[in-house]
Amino acid sequence: MTLSNLPDVLYNINPGFADTRILAVKNFWRRAQILNNYKNELSLFDEYIVNNGETPETIAQEYYSNPFYNWTILIANDIVNYHDQWPRSNIALNEYVFSKYENPGATKQYETTEVTDDSGNILLKAGLVVPSTYTLTYSDSGGFPVTVAPVVPVSFYEYEDRLNEEKEKIQIIKPDLIEDFVQAYEKILLRGGDLSIGLSFSDIKL
Numbered sequence: 001m002t003l004s005n006l007p008d009v010l011y012n013i014n015p016g017f018a019d020t021r022i023l024a025v026k027n028f029w030r031r032a033q034i035l036n037n038y039k040n041e042l043s044l045f046d047e048y049i050v051n052n053g054e055t056p057e058t059i060a061q062e063y064y065s066n067p068f069y070n071w072t073i074l075i076a077n078d079i080v081n082y083h084d085q086w087p088r089s090n091i092a093l094n095e096y097v098f099s100k101y102e103n104p105g106a107t108k109q110y111e112t113t114e115v116t117d118d119s120g121n122i123l124l125k126a127g128l129v130v131p132s133t134y135t136l137t138y139s140d141s142g143g144f145p146v147t148v149a150p151v152v153p154v155s156f157y158e159y160e161d162r163l164n165e166e167k168e169k170i171q172i173i174k175p176d177l178i179e180d181f182v183q184a185y186e187k188i189l190l191r192g193g194d195l196s197i198g199l200s201f202s203d204i205k206l
Helices: 028-038 056-064 067-076 092-102 156-167 174-191
Strands: 008-012 022-026 045-047 107-112 120-125 135-141 145-148 151-156 169-173 195-198
Touching: 008 174, 056 067, 067 169, 067 174, 092 156, 107 156, 120 135, 151 156, 156 169, 169 174
Parallel strands: 008 195
Antiparallel strands: 008 022, 045 169, 107 151, 135 145
């Protein structure tokens, strides 16, 4: 099962109806409908952190004893571009960052650090993008003004590493439910036939 298994749709890419220009594409609208049917079923999924160098195939082999169920992991996380959406290994991340930026260690932006008062109340959240000269003034427990500069630089490499860490947080379908999911997915996928015709977006039948 791959994206090639999606049904086709003949879509008119010309907004005019008199001179139609038909393009055959994969019906991603059908795929989106399937995702909507399942994404709110929290009992269907387990949270998973992708380890360094793991791929959908290795995870599928570990959890389902079937590497060809790799597509279910991509579907569950709405991944359509593996290169951009799947977390990179440490080596791949280094190669990507050093090819993208002339100086990965240079400062990309400045962000706040957390600031709390004497009672532990949060006055400023961490991670807000601010100017390098940003300061915060507040009153301490005695009513005296306190001025701090809760700012730290974030390099291009740190920024990309953070984005990559976010990609590592995925959902996988529980092993005891995977067979039911595969059967239901294939049934919904082919519902309505292998081909749809649409002169406009509203004409596409899911």
